[in-house]
Amino acid sequence: GGLIGRKGYIGTLGKNDTMMCAVYGWTEEMAFSGTSTGDVCIWRDVFLVKTVKAHDGPVFSMHALEK
Incomplete structure (x- = not known):
């Protein structure tokens, strides 16, 4: 395995922004940033798939739980 960089497709759900962190989701094809x-x-x-407002400032780190 290894990390492979690929450009994401934002579409109309979001805007181009600086990604500060990323974490794998519950399945291989799911991730959060x-x-x-x-x-x-x-x-x-x-x-x-979706954008959620989480903080007033930057999101520097995350941890994905199974639930």
Whole structure:
């Protein structure tokens, strides 16, 4: 294994932003990233599924739980 960089497809669900952190999700194709504007982005493969406002400041780190 190893980390492979791929460009994500944001579509109309979000805006280009600096990603401060990322964490794998419950399945291989799911991931989460934290942005400099406080959003948490939910990704499936390379596609943005949802954006949630999590903080007023940047999201520097995250930890994904199974539940």
